[in-house]
Amino acid sequence: MGQSLIQFKRRSPGVTSCQPDRSGDGDMDSPRMRRPINNLKHLSLAFLAVAAMFAAFVLSADTLAAETSRRPNIVVILGDDLGFADMGSYGSEIKTPNLDSLANDGVRFTNFYTHASCSPTRSLLLSGVDTHQNGLGNMDEWTAPNQQGVSGYEGYLNDQVVTLPQLLKDAGYHTYMVGKWHLGKAPEQIPAARGFERDFSLLDGAGSYWDMTNFTAASPRSVFTEDGRYLTQLPKDYYATKTYTDKLIEFIDANQGDGKPFFAYVAHQAPHDPYHLPQEWRNRHVGEYDKGWDALRQERLRRQIELGILPSDTQLAERMWFLPDPIVLAPAPRALLGKKMELYAGMVENLDFHVGRLIDHLKKIGEYDNTIFIVFGDNGAEGTDLFKMIAGSPGSRDYLFAAINWSQTHPNAWGDPGSYVGYGPMWAQASMTPFSQYKGWLAEGGIRNALIVSGPAVKRAKGSINHGLLHVADIMPTLLEIAGASYPKSQQGSKLPALMGKSWGPLLAGQADAVRTEQDYLAWELFGNRAVRQGEWKLRWQFKPYGKGGWELFNVAKDPAEREDVAARNPEKVKALMALWDDYVATNNVILPSRSVFETLEDQLPMRVPVESGYPPLIYKRQFVPPQEMMADPKP
Amino acid sequence: MRIDTYHMKPFPWLGMIVATMLVVGTLCPSQAQAQVPARFYWKTLSGTNAVPLIVESLTGNTNPFDPAHNVSADADIDATLTLMGYAKFFPLLDRAAMAAVLLPMGRISGDVTVVGRAFSESVNGFGDPMLEFVVNVIGPPAQMNIPDALRYAPGFSVDLLVDLALPIGEYDDDQALNIGQNRWYGRLGLPIIWQLGPWVPGRRTTLELLPAVWLFGDNDDYVGQTMETDPLFQLDAHLTRDLTEHFWGSLDGAWYSGGEATINGVSGEKLDNIGLGLTFGYQINDNLNLTVSYKSTINDDAPDDLRMDNLMVSFVYGWHKLIEGSRRLKDEE
Numbered sequence: 012m013g014q015s016l017i018q019f020k021r022r023s024p025g026v027t028s029c030q031p032d033r034s035g036d037g038d039m040d041s042p043r044m045r046r047p048i049n050n051l052k053h054l055s056l057a058f059l060a061v062a063a064m065f066a067a068f069v070l071s072a073d074t075l076a077a078e079t080s081r082r083p084n085i086v087v088i089l090g091d092d093l094g095f096a097d098m099g100s101y102g103s104e105i106k107t108p109n110l111d112s113l114a115n116d117g118v119r120f121t122n123f124y125t126h127a128s129c130s131p132t133r134s135l136l137l138s139g140v141d142t143h144q145n146g147l148g149n150m151d152e153w154t155a156p157n158q159q160g161v162s163g164y165e166g167y168l169n170d171q172v173v174t175l176p177q178l179l180k181d182a183g184y185h186t187y188m189v190g191k192w193h194l195g196k197a198p199e200q201i202p203a204a205r206g207f208e209r210d211f212s213l214l215d216g217a218g219s220y221w222d223m224t225n226f227t228a229a230s231p232r233s234v235f236t237e238d239g240r241y242l243t244q245l246p247k248d249y250y251a252t253k254t255y256t257d258k259l260i261e262f263i264d265a266n267q268g269d270g271k272p273f274f275a276y277v278a279h280q281a282p283h284d285p286y287h288l289p290q291e292w293r294n295r296h297v298g299e300y301d302k303g304w305d306a307l308r309q310e311r312l313r314r315q316i317e318l319g320i321l322p323s324d325t326q327l328a329e330r331m332w333f334l335p336d337p338i339v340l341a342p343a344p345r346a347l348l349g350k351k352m353e354l355y356a357g358m359v360e361n362l363d364f365h366v367g368r369l370i371d372h373l374k375k376i377g378e379y380d381n382t383i384f385i386v387f388g389d390n391g392a393e394g395t396d397l398f399k400m401i402a403g404s405p406g407s408r409d410y411l412f413a414a415i416n417w418s419q420t421h422p423n424a425w426g427d428p429g430s431y432v433g434y435g436p437m438w439a440q441a442s443m444t445p446f447s448q449y450k451g452w453l454a455e456g457g458i459r460n461a462l463i464v465s466g467p468a469v470k471r472a473k474g475s476i477n478h479g480l481l482h483v484a485d486i487m488p489t490l491l492e493i494a495g496a497s498y499p500k501s502q503q504g505s506k507l508p509a510l511m512g513k514s515w516g517p518l519l520a521g522q523a524d525a526v527r528t529e530q531d532y533l534a535w536e537l538f539g540n541r542a543v544r545q546g547e548w549k550l551r552w553q554f555k556p557y558g559k560g561g562w563e564l565f566n567v568a569k570d571p572a573e574r575e576d577v578a579a580r581n582p583e584k585v586k587a588l589m590a591l592w593d594d595y596v597a598t599n600n601v602i603l604p605s606r607s608v609f610e611t612l613e614d615q616l617p618m619r620v621p622v623e624s625g626y627p628p629l630i631y632k633r634q635f636v637p638p639q640e641m642m643a644d645p646k647p
Numbered sequence: 648m649r650i651d652t653y654h655m656k657p658f659p660w661l662g663m664i665v666a667t668m669l670v671v672g673t674l675c676p677s678q679a680q681a682q683v684p685a686r687f688y689w690k691t692l693s694g695t696n697a698v699p700l701i702v703e704s705l706t707g708n709t710n711p712f713d714p715a716h717n718v719s720a721d722a723d724i725d726a727t728l729t730l731m732g733y734a735k736f737f738p739l740l741d742r743a744a745m746a747a748v749l750l751p752m753g754r755i756s757g758d759v760t761v762v763g764r765a766f767s768e769s770v771n772g773f774g775d776p777m778l779e780f781v782v783n784v785i786g787p788p789a790q791m792n793i794p795d796a797l798r799y800a801p802g803f804s805v806d807l808l809v810d811l812a813l814p815i816g817e818y819d820d821d822q823a824l825n826i827g828q829n830r831w832y833g834r835l836g837l838p839i840i841w842q843l844g845p846w847v848p849g850r851r852t853t854l855e856l857l858p859a860v861w862l863f864g865d866n867d868d869y870v871g872q873t874m875e876t877d878p879l880f881q882l883d884a885h886l887t888r889d890l891t892e893h894f895w896g897s898l899d900g901a902w903y904s905g906g907e908a909t910i911n912g913v914s915g916e917k918l919d920n921i922g923l924g925l926t927f928g929y930q931i932n933d934n935l936n937l938t939v940s941y942k943s944t945i946n947d948d949a950p951d952d953l954r955m956d957n958l959m960v961s962f963v964y965g966w967h968k969l970i971e972g973s974r975r976l977k978d979e980e
Contacts, residue, residue: 290845297798298794298798301794341793342792342793342794343793343794343797345794346793346794346797346798347797350797350798419847421847421848421849421892422797423800423845423846423847423848424845424847424850427845427847
């Protein structure tokens, strides 16, 4: 790490600059004090001297606290499966005034990359090290046979890395976590073991928002920890988003005033499916989405362009070829599919509300102005029907479990315990406007997300937008720099892998518009899909039919929707990026999985065909109306 | 990983509407005209048609075909009543409305004493057809299309109800017991539905009230005499609850007050009676709904108290052209 561009004064606890004055009238060892105290004047002077000493000591302690607190608090807010275009400040019609207020106070970024699914992104955030080294080379749920037993593919955040909260704690921060962990369940893998002083955590990747019900007969109960203890039950009136916020506020208040800053990792479960939502949040957009996903994407893109999020010539990605143009749908499916999006919008608005509660509380206790907020979604929006994957087919063990626990299928029950609603690929694409595809894939719709940073570290114009290339792994070096901490070379005698990210210090300080050069590159691999980005270019390999089963090249600066594969026209660029891919594989011990969740997808989906506007004309034909003057009744 | 396009297909959703439509008990059984069961005034998709077939077995000291429930002391009356009808749901100024016609028919027998004369009689045939009109005045707008139906939940809704019986049923002026009533009569009411909790099949709970007043014309030829009847106030109450998605139950209560009959200037007793009952409803399929209920008066020890018990089985067949068309397409798949 170079010289810090983000200057916050750090003082070691217990070291004061204002030692009690041991000279002059206050010096108890001075000759004058050794003289007999023979009159009231002298007695009074002595009393005053003691009082002055005490006052000086108290003052020095206050000054210490004030100076120490100049290091900012840090709040990282993660929206689980929150899409690029789901916040108002990124063009959404969903009302997110609190998140937008952070954007207005800070900076929005448009070229920020996460990973394609949740636990890999979280591992990058908390370790700063590539997934193939930190244990999330594959998701725990999909570790391939050839990856099992290999370091870097444990399926949890392994002990080869040191975590951000651990380093911040060592640097004098309180470290709190609330929400979804998904980085291991064993005692040595839980938040308390990985650097968090206080936590209230869902260890699973998802589950009910209302109780401990999970998805399968083999793993029927969600596992929670609180301060390192596995919970036997949840608090009364538990609702995930609310309870996580309550707990965090409680953690903050418990240590408020001790002079130490805090790092809070707010890993909200929302808006991940199932869309469990209090009744009063479900009907805020009734009928608003009956217009369909194409219209919504167009509206969001228009606003994104107006806001300056995207260039004016940005095109929407193709609608997924297996989805219909909503124009052909009857009112019933429009309404029902729209209702799913209504529920999702409610999830996001409820999330925003609770973020607002946290912001308000920090303002109330005087900490808001000294708090850095980092807000983003952990991957693309979810377009896959997870429930279908989980529940299996009739006769299976998990189907029976779902029949008992997850069968509240009536639309009026959506949001209740026992209901499972996800909004499907059509709305996921809308959440990822203007990009192609969604969570799980390495198209832009799977890995490019909104990012808001606000707080005292940000010296850029309030409400500004930056288009520099950023990565979630940058957050660790950035926050270490802000905290005045450093990344150690080794841990308990073992050499630590190098951080892969770059500090955003110069960028936030307004001294640079990007932290990466044209030569720097980013790379991803998950489920066998691969991608490399360097400068404007992106090389991508994806399973058919989402990809071609071969390398494709896109200029994502000009074509962020990845509409046109230009590999054939740019063989040299392909070759150059392939070399970077090889470098990435060698550096990070990337082992392509021998099995993949996507391996049979081509056999399950309709044949991929281009989706072209207005085709086929048949479905857009209207009733022919002849000229009035040429109409006649039949002749007798 | 599989992408499911199930939700794009129209029929599953239309089928759901069918279920919704008939779970709401489209034109659920009308009892002996003076009483209606729980869930009778639930709303459904505009354009829906329904035909009820209701069979009732009644005993008591009053003519069940006569909503005035004139008590005949020491009478012992048995009746088998069948009601058939037709109802149509339609929008009226954006409000849900229903128009229906109900035709009672059946047989009745018993011993009756009228102004000191004892009659032992048995009659059968058609009763007075009743026209009914209901329009919602407080509550959600009419369900004009399937999305409206999907989003419907009654919340707190109030209807305006108007009934009018046409005095064309079979009537024999020599008899005290008749199926037709030989007079105009009708009802004004305010059906109230109060949704308690979620509107999810399997979990719906409602408190339903029907305050109503029955108004009666004179029967100028009641066994050769004139019968006048004061207005009768009636309050029906039902606490209903889904037991499963297709099965529901209801605790029923009814309070009758007024309805003092005067025959040739001789006044009878005012009614002040309470009846309690139990209803179970079951949706047999997308079109057919079954209801079974029993109701009995409770404070009926005195000779002049209203005494009536009623076992009722009803079938209601409902349809909507959109649903039927979708079913035909589905059957082709």
